[in-house]
Amino acid sequence: SAIQHALIQWYHQHQRVLPWRQPSVRRSAESMTHGQDSNTMAYAVWISEVMCQQTQISVVTDYFERWIAKWPTVQALAAAQLSDVHQAWAGLGYYSRATRLHEAAQYIVNQLDGSFPTVARLIFCWPPGVGPYTASAVASIVFAKRVGVVDGNVNRVLSRLGGIAVPLTQDAAKKWMWRQADTLADHAAPGQINQAMMELGALICTPKSPQCHACPLAEHC
DNA sequence: ATCCGGCCGG
DNA sequence: CCGGCCGGAT
Numbered sequence: 001s002a003i004q005h006a007l008i009q010w011y012h013q014h015q016r017v018l019p020w021r022q023p024s025v026r027r028s029a030e031s032m033t034h035g036q037d038s039n040t041m042a043y044a045v046w047i048s049e050v051m052c053q054q055t056q057i058s059v060v061t062d063y064f065e066r067w068i069a070k071w072p073t074v075q076a077l078a079a080a081q082l083s084d085v086h087q088a089w090a091g092l093g094y095y096s097r098a099t100r101l102h103e104a105a106q107y108i109v110n111q112l113d114g115s116f117p118t119v120a121r122l123i124f125c126w127p128p129g130v131g132p133y134t135a136s137a138v139a140s141i142v143f144a145k146r147v148g149v150v151d152g153n154v155n156r157v158l159s160r161l162g163g164i165a166v167p168l169t170q171d172a173a174k175k176w177m178w179r180q181a182d183t184l185a186d187h188a189a190p191g192q193i194n195q196a197m198m199e200l201g202a203l204i205c206t207p208k209s210p211q212c213h214a215c216p217l218a219e220h221c
Numbered sequence: 222a223t224c225c226g227g228c229c230g231g
Numbered sequence: 232c233c234g235g236c237c238g239g240a241t
Binding site: 049050053054055094096097100128129130131132133134151152 | 225226227228229
């Protein structure tokens with residue numbers, strides 16, 4: 001669709017440079033087999049997504065780089081001491097998530113043979129601590145699964161884009177958002193679409209004084 | 222002082 | 232379907 005095309009174009013030009021989008025995340029992986037390549041990316045994306053859930057990106061970047069330097073693979077994280085994991089997490093808050101990250105790494109290594117699930121939203125096959133958002137993010141960004149993601153940014157972009165007419169209950173609104181996101185992500189590059197929506201919400205379609213003049217979707221909104 | 226956020230437990 | 236988790240930003 002025109003919206004998908006506009007998103008892809010805009011994202012290609014305006015995405016921020018972030019460590020988990022860098023070749024360095026892939027570089028070590030690209031010399032490996034295809035399976036390990038994806039899996040290394042999945043690990044990095046997973047960690048970055050969980051960190052970004054609770055903390056601003058500007059703060060996350062340092063934490064992320066230290067984390068990856070310390071534990072470059074899911075196997076390394078699984079083998080870490082929980083106390084060290086908490087130490088690396090210090091300042092981020094929600095310590096239970098660091099605990100779950102550690103538990104999840106052990107689950108992936110021990111129960112899933114070190115391979116991340118490639119499916120989205122089947123949360124029973126993802127480790128505890130990974131919900132619909134994170135599962136869909138990894139599945140779409142790393143494994144090119146055609147599923148949408150809905151976070152605070154996407155919520156806002158979709159609300160404005162769709163101009164919700166009927167007052168919906170929370171539950172109905174939520175379902176509507178995920179449905180819209182899934183439709184948008186039905187594209188050859190679902191991860192680009194999803195990241196474009198989130199980036200748009202972060203940079204242009206901001207909560208107050210959105211920069212509609214710079215928005216690639218302005219004519220559809 | 223208040224709000225914000227994915228996920229989980231109740 | 233609501234409230235708690237924790238720190239940061241406003």
